[in-house]
Amino acid sequence: MYYIKKSIEISASHQLNLPYESKCNGLHGHNYDINIYCKSEELDENGMVLDFTHIKKKVMDKLDHKNLNEILDVPTTAENIARWICEQLGPKCYKVKVAESKGNLAIYER
Secondary structure, three states: OEEEEEEEEEEEEEOOOOOOOOHHHOOEEEEEEEEEEEEEOOOOOOOOOOOHHHHHHHHHHHHOOEEHHHOOOOOOOHHHHHHHHHHHHOOOEEEEEEEEEOOEEEEEEO
């Protein structure tokens, strides 16, 4: 089994619609630190699990400097962002970690 990890940082805004008082109910932004994990039993024709540049482009083009509420059709929590990224990258992606700030980390793993 081959494994790769791609780390990227995006800046994006979002707001949550929580049923309780929270500063997250207002529009705000984060510099998200994202770690993407992929694996494959075999390498592709280029000798890769997935091209690091393609992973970065797929995530950055969709999410960087965007309002996440306009992209995701679920609440824009770090947990849902992690799942969305994993689904966008396909079956070779098995885990995504999203830190919205120091000390706050969400992990999605399939």
